[in-house]
Amino acid sequence: MNIDYSSVIPNNVSLGNDRKLMRALMSWRPRFLDWWDEIGPVGFDQDEIYLRTAVSTEPGGWSRFGHVRMSEYRWGIFLADRVQDRRVPCGDDAGETAWQEVPGDRRSALQSLIVTQADTEPASVEQQRRLGQTAPSLYDARNLFQVNVEEARHLWAMVYLLHGYFGRDGRDQADALLERRAGDENRPRLLEAFNQPCEDWISFFCFTCFTDRDGKFQLGALAESGFDPLSRSCRFMLTEEAHHLFIGERGIERIARRSAQLANIDPNGDPRGQGGIDLPTLQKYCNYWFAYCLDLFGSEESSNSSRAFSMGLKGRWKESQVEGDHVCASARTTILEVKNGALSEKTVPLRRAMNELLRDEYIIDCQRVVERWNSALEAEGSDFEIRLPNKRFYRRQGLYSQHHFDPDGNLISEEDWVQQEDNWLPSQSDRDYVLSLMKPNLTPGKMAQWISPPRRGTNGKAVDFEYVRKA
Numbered sequence: 001m002n003i004d005y006s007s008v009i010p011n012n013v014s015l016g017n018d019r020k021l022m023r024a025l026m027s028w029r030p031r032f033l034d035w036w037d038e039i040g041p042v043g044f045d046q047d048e049i050y051l052r053t054a055v056s057t058e059p060g061g062w063s064r065f066g067h068v069r070m071s072e073y074r075w076g077i078f079l080a081d082r083v084q085d086r087r088v089p090c091g092d093d094a095g096e097t098a099w100q101e102v103p104g105d106r107r108s109a110l111q112s113l114i115v116t117q118a119d120t121e122p123a124s125v126e127q128q129r130r131l132g133q134t135a136p137s138l139y140d141a142r143n144l145f146q147v148n149v150e151e152a153r154h155l156w157a158m159v160y161l162l163h164g165y166f167g168r169d170g171r172d173q174a175d176a177l178l179e180r181r182a183g184d185e186n187r188p189r190l191l192e193a194f195n196q197p198c199e200d201w202i203s204f205f206c207f208t209c210f211t212d213r214d215g216k217f218q219l220g221a222l223a224e225s226g227f228d229p230l231s232r233s234c235r236f237m238l239t240e241e242a243h244h245l246f247i248g249e250r251g252i253e254r255i256a257r258r259s260a261q262l263a264n265i266d267p268n269g270d271p272r273g274q275g276g277i278d279l280p281t282l283q284k285y286c287n288y289w290f291a292y293c294l295d296l297f298g299s300e301e302s303s304n305s306s307r308a309f310s311m312g313l314k315g316r317w318k319e320s321q322v323e324g325d326h327v328c329a330s331a332r333t334t335i336l337e338v339k340n341g342a343l344s345e346k347t348v349p350l351r352r353a354m355n356e357l358l359r360d361e362y363i364i365d366c367q368r369v370v371e372r373w374n375s376a377l378e379a380e381g382s383d384f385e386i387r388l389p390n391k392r393f394y395r396r397q398g399l400y401s402q403h404h405f406d407p408d409g410n411l412i413s414e415e416d417w418v419q420q421e422d423n424w425l426p427s428q429s430d431r432d433y434v435l436s437l438m439k440p441n442l443t444p445g446k447m448a449q450w451i452s453p454p455r456r457g458t459n460g461k462a463v464d465f466e467y468v469r470k471a
């Protein structure tokens, strides 16, 4: 389905035929643009960035590239094509015809799922707003801005649902999305990982690798919603998300490679001696962001997750491809809880463990990424292995948040934690060191010392292509 670019709001949802909705979105649009101006990327507003824009929702060949100013980016509303005879994939109504309208009894549960997802989109733009100023290369600056404009488009995708299907309440929620701010004490974003500062490029790459990957899994589960417009919206967002994950994964890989190379040439074998980032520090950043992202999946045992599943609003990962039971009315599973100072198994209804199931799928995906990093390190002659910490490590939400665990998942005392914390998470001096390396490299072909060049440029262009044209 091609996208209508003649409209102020590019779309493939026939917005032109729905005057009421068009009016509502057109009144939200100037506030969105103000938000972008106020809290979007700092600087670069007059520069032309080599960005991709969606032109159709067909898989493959859906985007085109060109130099554009970010403020003139064509944010639009794109749904993946409708699947013929689509059915509710899970829950009590599994197998019924999927809903094109919001079922009355599920309205508030569905709205809160959409608002929670929507809130993360502008939050990440806010968290990353200063990073352009310390970009390690023009190639990386472009990647950052691509992520930023697409996260802002994801906000549009969610606001379309709120305006189109939730009336007055939906419009109020859409306004509130522009009022909260990442990290703001009085009006913070809804989820804690989206209030954490992201002020250096290791954090940016960890964010796009681990936090955007949480996005992949949340969108994947919402793509299995019985509410068809949400499913179609999420399916298209996933095509954009893949590139964000690529940027994060390859970014960390490039830092790791460089670290190994610099260790080889430094007389003391220390990359820091050569202006690089040592692998133990990189490991600590991965520990920090991975743990924050695990929290995003919610409590191990959760009545909300049970409700969303039984109502058919949110499925499991690839629900439609899961063999067998899609109702899960009586299935049970076990989770580990801390009881009398030790871990012990607890049997719970499967429906109440949906968060944990999705978190486990996420961990498997992260593990594959870490293995690719380690192959890259091996190819550079390093025997350092990056490892994912256990899912109980440094959790601030859920069953494990009241206790301390080491990176292997062993229960440890408060005293041990305090003693070891700086070995496992970035210390203030690690953070200061990393920040001291963050300096802009904004001439074509230049690359900061602490990161390897990418193997290829973007969209077939050379690595030293002018990805950002200075005004």
Ligand SMILES: [Fe+2]
Pocket: 121, 150, 151, 154, 215
């Ligand atoms: Fe997103």
Ligand SMILES: [Fe+2]
Pocket: 147, 151, 212, 215, 241, 244
């Ligand atoms: Fe993303």
